[in-house]
Amino acid sequence: MDPHEQSERDFSRARRKAFLRRIGAYLRRDPASNQLLSFDEVKGALGAVSQVYLGMREVPVAKIVGSVGRHRDFDRAFLPSNPDLGTRWRRIDEIMHRAEELPPVSLFKIGDAYFVNDGNHRVSVARQQGVEMLDAEVVELRSRVPVDSALTARDLLHKLEHRRLLERLPMDRVLPEIKVELSDVADYRRLASFIEAHGYRVSQLWRRYVSPEEVLGDWYEYHYRPIAEMIREERVLDAFPDRTELDLYLWIVNHRERLALEARDEKISPRAAKDDILKQAPRRRRPLDR
Secondary structure (H helix, E strand, O other): OOHHHHHHHHHHHHHHHHHHHHHHHHHOOOHHHHEOEEHHHHHHHHOOOEEEEEEEEEEEHHHEEEEOOOOOOEEOOOOEOOHHHHHHHHHHHHHHHOOOOOOOEEEEEEOOEEEEEEOHHHHHHHHHOOOOEEEEEEEEEEOOOOOOOOOOHHHHHHHHHHHHHHHHOOHHHHOOOOOOOOOOOOHHHHHHHHHHHHHHHHHHHHOOOOOHHHHHHHHHHHHHHHHHHHHHHOOHHHHOOOOOHHHHHHHHHHHHHHHHHHHOOOOOOHHHHHHHHHHOHHHHOOOOOO
């Protein structure tokens, strides 16, 4: 087939796929799942703190999930959303079909995800042609908030609140064994406030300033760890498969406080709150809001 005719067909096919993906996301009521990520929005949410030049690398095309300035021109699969992209897209498609060499793309890396600084059309054509790896010049931005290539636009508010939590309390440095993942975006602030309240009580007891590192250590040892071990040993998460350990921890401590207030009895234990939650499990369970 003539390369020009092939490129015309390839672009038409790519546009048709983009349309079907957009309709599918709309029918699932999850349009964010089909959005190519904006590098600036991700960087703003994560608060990346340093840049490191990694040089030339082979990068998996499937892990390129965003763009610096063209995130509205392509969808999550890097299919062209804009018909005006056709001229350049088809020209690159022809070049790749002829196996001619193209310059490497330029990417930013955050965690396990990559964002196109230069070369959006090359990435789009590569994905359409089934290319698995691309040569790229890579600059890495390092953030305290973990990121993988499954990141979607809906996750950004969670990442922002996660970052704000770490700015208040250095959990990633002091307690790296805790996976900070919460289903309700508001719970990041609730967790920070709860730990800070624990720190205030400790400072009153010890009659001195208590550093955030000391607060986290004391909270973990005497408050979080016993409840987390109970959750694991009694397999409480089996009843709530869409939840995380921190979800259950907050649920239990908040429910214990409510039961203690209702009964006017501060001796009610976290275990009693856990048992009451499990009794109501079929009624209380709800899907993730992420």
